[in-house]
Amino acid sequence: MKILRTSAVLALALAPAAFALPAHAAEKATVSILHGVPGATVDVYANGDPLLTDFKPGTLTDPVMLPAGDYDLKVTAAGAGADGDAVIEANDVAVPAGANITVVAHLDASGTPVLTPFVNDTSPIDAGQARITVRHTAAAPAVDVRANGDVAFKGLTNPNEVKTELPAGTISADVVLAGTDTVAIGPADVQLKEGTNTIVYAWGSADKDNLDLAVQTVSGMHSAPSGVPAGGGTSSNDAGRYALIAGSAALAGGMVLVTRRRATARA
Amino acid sequence: MNAPGSRARVAAAAAAALLAGSAAAWLTLPSEAGPEPGGVSAPLTAAPLTPPAEPPRRTDPTASPSTASPSTAPTLPAPARFEADSVGISMLVRPVGVATNGQMALPPSPAVMGWYEYGPRPGDKEGATVLAAHRDMPDFGTGPAARLERLRRGDVLTVRSGSIVRRYRVTQVAHLEKEGLDLEAIFDRTGPARLHVITCGGRFDQATHTYEENLVVVGVPLR
Numbered sequence: 001m002k003i004l005r006t007s008a009v010l011a012l013a014l015a016p017a018a019f020a021l022p023a024h025a026a027e028k029a030t031v032s033i034l035h036g037v038p039g040a041t042v043d044v045y046a047n048g049d050p051l052l053t054d055f056k057p058g059t060l061t062d063p064v065m066l067p068a069g070d071y072d073l074k075v076t077a078a079g080a081g082a083d084g085d086a087v088i089e090a091n092d093v094a095v096p097a098g099a100n101i102t103v104v105a106h107l108d109a110s111g112t113p114v115l116t117p118f119v120n121d122t123s124p125i126d127a128g129q130a131r132i133t134v135r136h137t138a139a140a141p142a143v144d145v146r147a148n149g150d151v152a153f154k155g156l157t158n159p160n161e162v163k164t165e166l167p168a169g170t171i172s173a174d175v176v177l178a179g180t181d182t183v184a185i186g187p188a189d190v191q192l193k194e195g196t197n198t199i200v201y202a203w204g205s206a207d208k209d210n211l212d213l214a215v216q217t218v219s220g221m222h223s224a225p226s227g228v229p230a231g232g233g234t235s236s237n238d239a240g241r242y243a244l245i246a247g248s249a250a251l252a253g254g255m256v257l258v259t260r261r262r263a264t265a266r267a
Numbered sequence: 268m269n270a271p272g273s274r275a276r277v278a279a280a281a282a283a284a285l286l287a288g289s290a291a292a293w294l295t296l297p298s299e300a301g302p303e304p305g306g307v308s309a310p311l312t313a314a315p316l317t318p319p320a321e322p323p324r325r326t327d328p329t330a331s332p333s334t335a336s337p338s339t340a341p342t343l344p345a346p347a348r349f350e351a352d353s354v355g356i357s358m359l360v361r362p363v364g365v366a367t368n369g370q371m372a373l374p375p376s377p378a379v380m381g382w383y384e385y386g387p388r389p390g391d392k393e394g395a396t397v398l399a400a401h402r403d404m405p406d407f408g409t410g411p412a413a414r415l416e417r418l419r420r421g422d423v424l425t426v427r428s429g430s431i432v433r434r435y436r437v438t439q440v441a442h443l444e445k446e447g448l449d450l451e452a453i454f455d456r457t458g459p460a461r462l463h464v465i466t467c468g469g470r471f472d473q474a475t476h477t478y479e480e481n482l483v484v485v486g487v488p489l490r
Contacts, residue, residue, distance in 0.1 A: 128365025
């Protein structure tokens with residue numbers, strides 16, 4: 001009896017410490033879901049519970065906070081129910097604490113529907129810059145991504161991503177078959193907002209001629225400029241100073257010449 | 268007139284000129300206090316920027332989270348003019364970003380004020396709208412922003428965006444050393460809506476042609 005009571009007290013004493021852990025917010029992850037399988041309206045289940053219903057191709061969900069952990073994800077035809085046939089199934093999808101993830105239902109290079117979780121880069125971005133990420137999630141061969149006509153990324157294949165940081169602004173982007181000028185998607189104007197990660201997905205199928213782009217923006221990674229250089233002194237002072245120097249010199253030199261000339265004349 | 272006598276005279280004149288010139292150069296060396304003579308340098312305050320207290324938020328029961336998302340909010344107009352009547356400042360404002368060295372890019376002329384275009388706009392519900400202008404610049408002289416340090420708590424600042432006029436009450440005039448400056452606080456995009464008007468101040472370093480301090484005037488919106 002006594003032993004039991006002691007352990008009960010111990011548990012109570014430990015409880016506040018556990019609650020005080022600051023890691024609470026970090027135990028969740030930010031998750032968005034993109035539907036990139038053409039032609040199929042679906043429902044999505046996570047660990048057997050409905051997560052999304054009537055989810056249409058080309059749709060990106062708003063980010064939701066989910067507890068970190070491993071998830072069994074299942075995509076079924078809309079209305080098929082939790083026990084319905086899986087269009088796509090992925091078990092033990094890791095959702096790490098504090099991460100920002102986009103789970104993409106898409107076609108692999110050969111046209112089979114798959115689920116790919118991508119971790120979105122939310123590291124700080126220098127002031128004035130923007131991050132762009134391009135993800136190949138289409139049933140299509142390797143591609144090059146061009147920005148304003150120049151190749152920015154070479155030989156990107158499904159299901160991979162490339163990213164870089166550029167000055168904020170709008171770029172005209174298109175996707176060409178790798179090593180060619182054959183445009184597969186675009187061109188489209190992509191606005192790269194300062195301090196954000198703009199994620200462009202190429203999705204659909206080259207064979208079915210329904211390739212398309214989906215765009216996701218993750219914000220809040222901006223940084224402050226490194227300083228405010230709000231003064232450089234004045235050259236008006238300098239100009240006056242140099243005029244004074246030249247003036248005094250001329251005056252002194254002139255005086256010497258004049259006095260000497262007078263002295264010479266008198267002699 | 269013999270040649271040697273003439274040469275001696277010229278040499279003497281040249282020597283006198285050199286001497287006088289050097290004396291003038293030495294006498295007119297700019298003082299270390301900065302190029303604004305007679306300006307009383309305000310005491311250094313080590314106090315950090317204090318964001319104004321958050322006003323009580325009114326929750327609108329009809330507003331749904333989706334309509335409140337920043338992506339769907341209409342973009343407010345950029346500021347076009349800044350005025351501080353109590354110290355006689357009226358300046359054009361134009362949008363600026365970041366220079367290649369990572370610092371805020373300012374209009375070259377001290378007559379024009381820059382607005383940090385990546386930060387909040389006047390009227391945005393959150394964060395600091397940042398305006399900054401050169402106090403002075405070589406080839407331009409001293410600008411109106413040099414008078415910002417004369418502002419006092421309670422003075423009114425005006426920011427115009429076309430026909431929209433927004434007024435701010437000065438809550439702080441802070442002289443902050445550039446070394447170790449909390450730039451994240453100055454360019455904070457969260458917290459209560461406020462105005463940060465920045466120029467330079469303190470000692471002018473002749474070697475680097477930079478001032479050692481930033482002057483930051485903090486204003487809160489007036490209804």
